[in-house]
Amino acid sequence: MGTSQHWRRLATVLTTTLLAASLIGAAPPQPTTTAQLSPSVLSHPVPSQSAPTPVAQAGTASASVTGMTVTISAAKKTLRAPTPKISGTAAVGSKLTAKPGTWTSGTSRSYRWYANGKAISGGTKSSFTPSTAHLGKRITVKVTGKKSGYTTVSRTSAPTLKVARSSTPKVSGTAVTGKTLSASVGSWTPSTSFSYQWRANGTSIKGATSKSYKISSSHAGKKISVRVTGKKSGHTTLVRTSAQTSTVKKAAPAKKPTSVQHTSSSWNCPKGYPIKGNASSRIYHVPSGSYYKRTNPERCFSTTAAAKAAGYRASKR
Numbered sequence: 001m002g003t004s005q006h007w008r009r010l011a012t013v014l015t016t017t018l019l020a021a022s023l024i025g026a027a028p029p030q031p032t033t034t035a036q037l038s039p040s041v042l043s044h045p046v047p048s049q050s051a052p053t054p055v056a057q058a059g060t061a062s063a064s065v066t067g068m069t070v071t072i073s074a075a076k077k078t079l080r081a082p083t084p085k086i087s088g089t090a091a092v093g094s095k096l097t098a099k100p101g102t103w104t105s106g107t108s109r110s111y112r113w114y115a116n117g118k119a120i121s122g123g124t125k126s127s128f129t130p131s132t133a134h135l136g137k138r139i140t141v142k143v144t145g146k147k148s149g150y151t152t153v154s155r156t157s158a159p160t161l162k163v164a165r166s167s168t169p170k171v172s173g174t175a176v177t178g179k180t181l182s183a184s185v186g187s188w189t190p191s192t193s194f195s196y197q198w199r200a201n202g203t204s205i206k207g208a209t210s211k212s213y214k215i216s217s218s219h220a221g222k223k224i225s226v227r228v229t230g231k232k233s234g235h236t237t238l239v240r241t242s243a244q245t246s247t248v249k250k251a252a253p254a255k256k257p258t259s260v261q262h263t264s265s266s267w268n269c270p271k272g273y274p275i276k277g278n279a280s281s282r283i284y285h286v287p288s289g290s291y292y293k294r295t296n297p298e299r300c301f302s303t304t305a306a307a308k309a310a311g312y313r314a315s316k317r
Contacts, residue, residue: 076149078151089236095127096130104145136235142155161234162235166240167240168186175249183242193232199224199225200223223248262299275306279298291315
């Protein structure tokens, strides 16, 4: 076969190969080198051989001619792979969950969690709960997607705020009107600043924003709790609420004193204390007595029984 016939056959096979590649979705190969044929090569006849039928397989196209094999590989497709997000609160003991978004249908995904960029041992599930070992660190998650015929892709989320620590606050004191309750916060991230909000039956009490609270009479019959908010720069802000107290009781009314010291310039005893007592003689006078109006009392009693209990005796007139 002449040289020109050889190259015409080669061109025919290559055209057939490219057509087969087009039918299976393969991209034509990109040339990497250009071979220059010397005249001596062109002058030698090529042995006549029958060209084999091109064979196409999934993802490839192949053809052989005159001892030469041409293979064309189909390019892999690109996965749809959004950047994942993390839901949840970055706090010790609080679960975080990876939200991968919508990937190409049929994609299998794997997860890897990191703290300050370092892989977390065992952190290979779609959710992760930080421990005290991760206090003050930022958490990320990397999602890797795989699917046959597609290029493997990995995407990493934005980092969380630094992991913080908190405790459930406690309320100490007696749940009685007029008594003072106090809040203790427990163990939080060091250098955390706190704010307080006291509540009655779950409703915020206006103006009750200190560490302690004196129970108002209007809250009798209600249960008191305190909500504590902890903040630290760069860390997750955490809010924790205490358990409620028992139902607030009304304070018992103060007992009225049975006697009062008389200090007024008036000779009259105050209302509610009609019995006049003379401290020097230890005698008491009732309003109907002869010396009642002429007595300037040192002490006034609510009843004669109270005067007697204090060691006074009745006037004979």
